Amino acid sequence: xxxxxxxxxxxxxxxxxxxxxxxxxxxxxxxxxxxxxxxxxxxxxxxxxxxxxxxxxxxxxxxxxxxxxxxxxxxxxxxxxxxxxxxxxxxxxxxxxxxxxxxxxxxxxxxxxxxxxxxxxxxxxxxxxxxxxxxxxxxxxxxxxxxxxxxxxxxxxxxxxxxxxxxxxxxxxxxxxxxxxxxxxxxxxxxxxxxxxxxxxxxxxxxxxxxxxxxxxxxxxxxxxxxxxxxxxxxxxxxxxxxxxxxxxxxxxxxxxxxxxxxxxxxxxxxxxxxxxxxxxxxxxxxxxxxxxxxxxxxxxxxxxxxxxxxxxxxxxxxxxxxxxxxxxxxxxxxxxxxxxxxxxxxxxxxxxxxxxxxxxxxxxxxx
Numbered sequence: 396x397x398x399x400x401x402x403x404x405x406x407x408x409x410x411x412x413x414x415x416x417x418x419x420x421x422x423x424x425x426x427x428x429x430x431x432x433x434x435x436x437x438x439x440x441x442x443x444x445x446x447x448x449x450x451x452x453x454x455x456x457x458x459x460x461x462x463x464x465x466x467x468x469x470x471x472x473x474x475x476x477x478x479x480x481x482x483x484x485x486x487x488x489x490x491x492x493x494x495x496x497x498x499x500x501x502x503x504x505x506x507x508x509x510x511x512x513x514x515x516x517x518x519x520x521x522x523x524x525x526x527x528x529x530x531x532x533x534x535x536x537x538x539x540x541x542x543x544x545x546x547x548x549x550x551x552x553x554x555x556x557x558x559x560x561x562x563x564x565x566x567x568x569x570x571x572x573x574x575x576x577x578x579x580x581x582x583x584x585x586x587x588x589x590x591x592x593x594x595x596x597x598x599x600x601x602x603x604x605x606x607x608x609x610x611x612x613x614x615x616x617x618x619x620x621x622x623x624x625x626x627x628x629x630x631x632x633x634x635x636x637x638x639x640x641x642x643x644x645x646x647x648x649x650x651x652x653x654x655x656x657x658x659x660x661x662x663x664x665x666x667x668x669x670x671x672x673x674x675x676x677x678x679x680x681x682x683x684x685x686x687x688x689x690x691x692x693x694x695x696x697x698x699x700x701x702x703x704x705x706x707x708x709x710x711x712x713x714x715x716x717x718x719x720x721x722x723x724x725x726x727x728x729x730x731x732x733x734x735x736x737x738x739x740x741x742x743x744x745x746x747x748x749x750x751x752x753x754x755x756x757x758x759x760x761x762x763x
Contacts, residue, residue, distance in 0.1 A: 403726055405429055411492025411728065414520055414575075422559065422605065423577040425522025426494045426726055427466040431606065431635045436691060436719050437698030439466040439496060439608065439637060440710050442488075444478035453479070453487045459707050462727035463714045466523055468608075468700070471498040475535025482512055489520040492728055496579065497521045500529030505545040506554065510564055513555055517574030525579040525608065526551040548580055549602045556603030578603045582636075583610040584621035585660035593624040596634070606635040608700040613643075613661045615689045622695045631695030638690045641702040642709055643679035646670040680709050687717040 405426040407413040414424035421428055430437045440460050445452035460467055469484035481498050488495040497516050499509060513524065528548045532540045546554060554565055555578060562573040580599045584592050596607065612618050618638060625631050643649045643661075646669035653661045665682065672678030690696050699719060703710050714720060 502529030552602035
């Protein structure tokens with residue numbers, strides 16, 4: 396008899412794709428909430444969505460995060476550019492046991508569609524939802540698209556909170572099974588009016604936000620000032636703050652982002668540092684690690700959100716070299732001994748399957 400595969404921490408022994416047992420005081424049955432409530436420094440990352448209908452494109456991009464992150468953000472048409480849908484990515488990730496953060500942008504769907512998507516995502520095992528207003532359609536490559544904005548991030552938070560806590564749609568109609576989800580939002584401490592930003596966080600917390608992920612932090616003193624005000628308001632005790640970080644590929648890239656991407660603040664000192672480096676890409680990675688080492692010491696910062704667009708291969712190195720995990724190994728998908736055998740057999744069936752063999756039987760044969 397083959398001994399059972401030992402389950403990892405925060406893994407359902409009946410299957411990695413299944414939700415965890417509920418815990419008292421938890422809103423969801425997901426790993427990210429558990430990590431944060433235990434007081435461990437959490438790490439999330441952003442998956443660059445493919446322009447593809449091939450699920451392997453998602454799995455290949457998720458693999459680079461294995462063992463290094465506690466959650467993977469499924470981006471919802473950021474910059475108003477179309478890619479594989481965030482709910483589709485979540486469906487693929489939950490199937491393999493990953494913990495996705497389902498991003499919902501209010502730009503493209505009305506409240507009826509969004510509430511239905513929330514139920515569908517929760518049914519698939521999605522435990523984390525990040526509520527966003529969304530960029531305007533004029534920012535993307537299809538500016539003729541019709542914007543919706545039936546809700547904004549505040550009303551979206553309230554909508555899902557009511558669905559979860561009161562088991563009701565916005566119409567008042569009852570839900571038979573409410574979604575068990577951990578609610579999040581985005582913050583930007585680096586955009587004016589600066590004094591208003593902590594107050595806006597307070598409004599998001601009141602609306603239902605339990606965790607927030609910040610815009611890229613390239614100015615640590617500014618983050619410290621923001622967090623001082625957050626602590627003064629007591630918000631760090633009501634909401635988990637994850638600081639957004641990421642590597643810059645070059646000084647040229649940094650200048651372009653600063654000039655063309657609204658809401659991202661990059662000080663001159665950062666660009667000067669990159670310009671003075673012999674290997675600007677390596678220096679951008681080193682800069683990211685240095686920023687992490689500073690922000691992790693700020694009281695009230697509960698984790699980091701790593702956004703490494705087209706540099707996802709650096710996420711593991713950045714997390715490892717920063718030491719934020721302190722020896723902890725986040726959940727990772729353990730390769731099964733028969734994974735390669737099944738994949739090879741399925742490939743053979745697709746190439747050589749005989750006309751007399753039924754597809755159902757071919758799949759069964761491949762799995763045994």
